[in-house]
Amino acid sequence: MSATVAVPQTQHAGEIERYTFAERLMHWLSGFTYLYCLGTGLAFYSPHLFWIAYVLGGAPTSRFWHPIVAIVFVLGTVWMHVLWSRDMEMTEGDKRWLDGIQAYITNHDEQLPLADRFNAGQKLYYWLMVYGALFLLFSGIFLWFPEYVPRQAAWVRRVMILVHEVAALVTIGGFIIHIYMSVFMEPASVTAMTTGYVNRGWARTYHRLWYLRVTGQKE
């Protein structure tokens, strides 16, 4: 005779699932591994930021883990590509969205073409990180094992360090905007990426096409 306690099923009531558990796991795996590589990478990038390596366990330790964690980041990015590449395809609407990006920057979102699951800005950031990861991986292999690059090909090492640095700086540019957008501009997106859910109003306002699709509504 056990009495059951009725737990009110209000959690996420009236909300829409934006990111599955797998998507959230994948996002944070990629995110935190990127953050580690960013910190240790910046330490090697500038003497003024070398203290970051001390905070993260010492400079030789940072040198040891940076490429290994980077591999996890690349795997996370591959996983991301498996889950999101279809949603990230640029459409005609996205091109018009990008043409009118001024309206997005100045918070006149109503003037923009309706966004699907991801808007064109998110897609742009996605492709920037995918190609950034490719460049970082390719050049990074040479930086990981420079002892196997023969002396006659010393120029390869020089070029790869340059490629690695430029690719890293480009991703940092995107990363700054990404963090700013998600934490400050659209705080609902942090909740979405942690709990997985967004409220309907937000979905309808900022991702109308996606909202209509997942709710089976027509405009």
Add this chain to the structure above:
Amino acid sequence: MANGTLQIKAISGHAGTVPGKNTSRDYDVCKLIDVTTCIGCKACEVACLEWNGYPFRETVFDNTYQTMPDTAWNYYNLIRFNEHVNEDGTLSWLMRKDQCMHCADPGCLRACPADGAIVQYTNGIVDFQQENCIGCQYCVTGCPFNIPKFNPTTKKVHKCTLCSDRVGAGLEPACIKACPTGCLHFGTKDDMKDLAETRAAQLREHTSHKDAGVYDPPGVSGTHVIYVLHDINNPERYGGLPKDPRVPWMVRLWKGPLKWIGNFGMVAGIIGVAAHYMRFGPKAEAEPEESKK
């Protein structure tokens, strides 16, 4: 080595001040190698191993008198043997003691990202501090002479120290002490330069070596190891001694302008988003009730 002769004037990957920056001592130290009197006895190689406490390492026989194909992390000093056929059909057997040149403008130190892994003393010696080395081998990339060598076991890079531990105690480097022919000299840069020029002039005037000269490459602001060569116009013949060594321009690019562009970009980006927030603020909160429409 915190004594006077080993005061530090440059530190790799270092953001703060350097104790001996812009100071100049009364003299820089210098090693002079007169290749015209080297007999290839390799006493210097043995003395180097003994002083630095390394056992003799495995080697590869390549049909020359050379001990091994290249210097190694535990073999700083190597006589390079080269056979050169002259225009008149005669043979020159060229022997050159190869080791760190201790550049006044060291490419290794410029390229190194690790704070304090490479230092330059006010007496001109460039020294690696293995406890600070992170094993990235950027120094290998920055060196125009192919000198720094990686130890794959400890992940640290090593090279000739110009016996900084001996010089700091007022002694000459081990290789100098071992040389039986007087082909190696050690003293102040001025004295060695003087002696080298005198020897080169002697060779030009009294022997058939009309192109004899002193190798002290200006591309790296001079070196603290200088050579007297029979033929100053063809240093490459001596086992690949570069004619005009320089810190690679690409190393200067990523350690110079690229840093400033990148730093500016990152700071501008952060200021930019902060300014955007103040000017435009966050996106409007969407009303949950809207869904009930």
